[in-house]
Amino acid sequence: MKIRTFLTVMSVVAAMFSFRISAFGQSKLNVIATTEDLASIAAEVGGDRITVESIAKGYQDPHFVEAKPSFILKLQKADILILVGRELEIGWLPVLINQSRNSKIQPGAAGYLDASIQAQILDVPGGQVTRAEGDVHPLGNPHYWMDPENGKIIAREIFDTLVKVRPNDRAYYEGRLNDFVSRLGAAEKRWLDMMAPYKGTKVVTYHRSFSNFAARFGLNVVGYVEPKPGIPPTPQHTLDLMNQMKRDGVKIVLVEPYFDTKTPNAIGRDTGAQVLVMPPSVGGTKDTTDYIKLFDSNINMLVAAIKKSSGK
Amino acid sequence: MRNRFPFVLLVFLLMTPALFAQAAAPQAADLAAIRSQIDTLRADYEKKIQDLQKQLDDIQARQASLTQAAPAAEPQAPVPAAASSITGGSVSAGKGFNPDISVIGDFIGTTGSNQVNPSPLFEMHESEVAFSAAVDPYAKADFFMSFGEEGVELEEGYITFPTLPGGLLAKVGKMRGAFGKVNTMHNHVMPWPDRPLVTTNLVGGEDGINDTGFSVARLIPNKYIFLEATGQAFRGNSGDNLYHSSQSSDLTYLGHLRGYHDITENTNLDLGFSFSHGHNATGVVNDVDFGRFTTQLYGGDATIRWKPLKRSVYHSFVGRSEFVWSKRDQPDGTQDAKGYFVSADYQLARRWYLGGRYDRSGRAGAATLVDKGQSLLLSFYPSEFSQIRTQYRRTDYADGPTANEFLFQFQFAIGAHGAHPF
Numbered sequence: 130m131k132i133r134t135f136l137t138v139m140s141v142v143a144a145m146f147s148f149r150i151s152a153f154g155q156s157k158l159n160v161i162a163t164t165e166d167l168a169s170i171a172a173e174v175g176g177d178r179i180t181v182e183s184i185a186k187g188y189q190d191p192h193f194v195e196a197k198p199s200f201i202l203k204l205q206k207a208d209i210l211i212l213v214g215r216e217l218e219i220g221w222l223p224v225l226i227n228q229s230r231n232s233k234i235q236p237g238a239a240g241y242l243d244a245s246i247q248a249q250i251l252d253v254p255g256g257q258v259t260r261a262e263g264d265v266h267p268l269g270n271p272h273y274w275m276d277p278e279n280g281k282i283i284a285r286e287i288f289d290t291l292v293k294v295r296p297n298d299r300a301y302y303e304g305r306l307n308d309f310v311s312r313l314g315a316a317e318k319r320w321l322d323m324m325a326p327y328k329g330t331k332v333v334t335y336h337r338s339f340s341n342f343a344a345r346f347g348l349n350v351v352g353y354v355e356p357k358p359g360i361p362p363t364p365q366h367t368l369d370l371m372n373q374m375k376r377d378g379v380k381i382v383l384v385e386p387y388f389d390t391k392t393p394n395a396i397g398r399d400t401g402a403q404v405l406v407m408p409p410s411v412g413g414t415k416d417t418t419d420y421i422k423l424f425d426s427n428i429n430m431l432v433a434a435i436k437k438s439s440g441k
Numbered sequence: 442m443r444n445r446f447p448f449v450l451l452v453f454l455l456m457t458p459a460l461f462a463q464a465a466a467p468q469a470a471d472l473a474a475i476r477s478q479i480d481t482l483r484a485d486y487e488k489k490i491q492d493l494q495k496q497l498d499d500i501q502a503r504q505a506s507l508t509q510a511a512p513a514a515e516p517q518a519p520v521p522a523a524a525s526s527i528t529g530g531s532v533s534a535g536k537g538f539n540p541d542i543s544v545i546g547d548f549i550g551t552t553g554s555n556q557v558n559p560s561p562l563f564e565m566h567e568s569e570v571a572f573s574a575a576v577d578p579y580a581k582a583d584f585f586m587s588f589g590e591e592g593v594e595l596e597e598g599y600i601t602f603p604t605l606p607g608g609l610l611a612k613v614g615k616m617r618g619a620f621g622k623v624n625t626m627h628n629h630v631m632p633w634p635d636r637p638l639v640t641t642n643l644v645g646g647e648d649g650i651n652d653t654g655f656s657v658a659r660l661i662p663n664k665y666i667f668l669e670a671t672g673q674a675f676r677g678n679s680g681d682n683l684y685h686s687s688q689s690s691d692l693t694y695l696g697h698l699r700g701y702h703d704i705t706e707n708t709n710l711d712l713g714f715s716f717s718h719g720h721n722a723t724g725v726v727n728d729v730d731f732g733r734f735t736t737q738l739y740g741g742d743a744t745i746r747w748k749p750l751k752r753s754v755y756h757s758f759v760g761r762s763e764f765v766w767s768k769r770d771q772p773d774g775t776q777d778a779k780g781y782f783v784s785a786d787y788q789l790a791r792r793w794y795l796g797g798r799y800d801r802s803g804r805a806g807a808a809t810l811v812d813k814g815q816s817l818l819l820s821f822y823p824s825e826f827s828q829i830r831t832q833y834r835r836t837d838y839a840d841g842p843t844a845n846e847f848l849f850q851f852q853f854a855i856g857a858h859g860a861h862p863f
Contacts, residue, residue, distance in 0.1 A: 157535075163485075182521060186646075188750060188751045189750040189751065189753055192745050193754060195861070196860065196863045197703065197863070198667040198699075198701040198862070199667055199702075199709075201667065202660070202667055219858045220859075221861055227603050228603070228610060229603075229606065230608045230609070230610055230660065232602060235603065236575070237578060260824075260855075264824065264825060264826075320667050333458070359824060359825060384750065387752070387753065387754060389755060389791075420688065
């Protein structure tokens, strides 16, 4: 009888103890983002209650990430997958999700977050899309994170998903979300003030990575080094572009870090424009270690370049 | 205007007591007449009021239903413009569930001399139509129809269950067997217009091990590398002469183990070991399998890839090799044939690739006959969706004159954006 009582008490204690472990020693949520931008925003909202890792590096063209099996292992253990969407990752993410053996991150599951759903998307083709226009994105320009207003929307979407998966941590995530949104808001005001005097400055970009950035900060993108999205520069197009730049007085060329600067440099020499290697992603250069620093670095570089060209 | 009439009546009736008060010494008859008049007026007015109330109720009900419907309609609002233009405002919303469709054309031209295995000068080698979509929350389906210049073949058609318990990935249907790398490749993802001699001689040629059955793959957890084991069982008919099933129990079994490791972020190594077993047709006489002969295939594959992430658009290198050992029982004894290929592809610029391949392989039915081949390739990709490729191929056949051929290939894809080959 005594032994039985002892065993009962012990099992109750053990049960309570294991409950305490599961309630308070809750493991961190494992978040995988497809890009470093989304990973950076997720880290802001999730703080030390999540671990976050990105698949693509910021200095890599996010269209052409390879579907390496090592990424399958990352996805297999993920609680949440955050993707850019708008078909940016179409060439590599579906195969990885398909092989992940992870029901939490399948499309439609609670841990699957397409961050583009509520964001403001530009360049959505109006009519029938055709690849005669190059590698166009039928669902609009996927580089939407380059607008801090969309950054706020993405942060809220990530917050919603984190709360859906871990409702008990709501207050913690909410505090971090509000802090991030207010810091980003203050920074955005500063950036807008810095850019205000140069509203309407004409620029040329290599790929259409800066549509949202240009719209927010008042740049006027008048041309692209690529004749069409995904098509490398041709001599005739480059010549036409240089003539147009001279006519319109374009003094800035923006190039993503993963594109060759040979053609942009030739354009720069011919037209007197400055060629800026401007990362459209966190981690694209050494200075751009998080989402706010990405804009800090880019706006500073841009303002300095505009001042230099107008000071001549 | 109609609605104002009862209102006027109402006002009039409210004023009637005042009117009566002003009337001087009314007669009894007059009184009765007036009373009947008032009664008819009241009946009229009550009917009008009732009508009015009914109208008001109707309007309120309609408004309530509208405000209830509005929030439900909102999430449907951001339908992409492209989708509506594609469906052309058609009546059936079911078109929204249409699978992703793509068509890939493969044109091959061949000049030069080859007396052993001649190819047509021009050939629309294959037109592959692919359909792909989610079946339901549990499964995905893929179909690949291969149209030749004459005839159609179901190249693959299977359902995939990606999230089974126990970390399994299961496929059911017709599929390319997971034997090595080349056997799993569709024509358009191969780095050459043709298939290596070892595939042609030992692994069933272009069709290869491609059969109906099921496949189960599991990741083997470990701290070091990606490790995946695949087991497959098929009906037992593959290739022209590879596997042949005379009885329903003559299944083809296939096992594959794949190990993968990132050496650096730019370089990775992919290794595989394969085994397959099935019955062959060498003992079949007049549709009766007297010999009950079998074929065992053992394979090893290695792929090394280099792609610097910062310049991934411009430069890359892939080195591949596959080794196959075929043990085939046949009436004259067991044939132990071995073969391999080694190939390398270097991306010179964003759209240019230079490649080479060395082939050496015995023949499955006659191991002492060893064919050798050398190829040099140059490919140009106008865009991600088309490619132009040339190949110089020299083949030393064991039983015929050496062939020197020049191949040119056009490949072009339309429709949904598929996965990039890896």
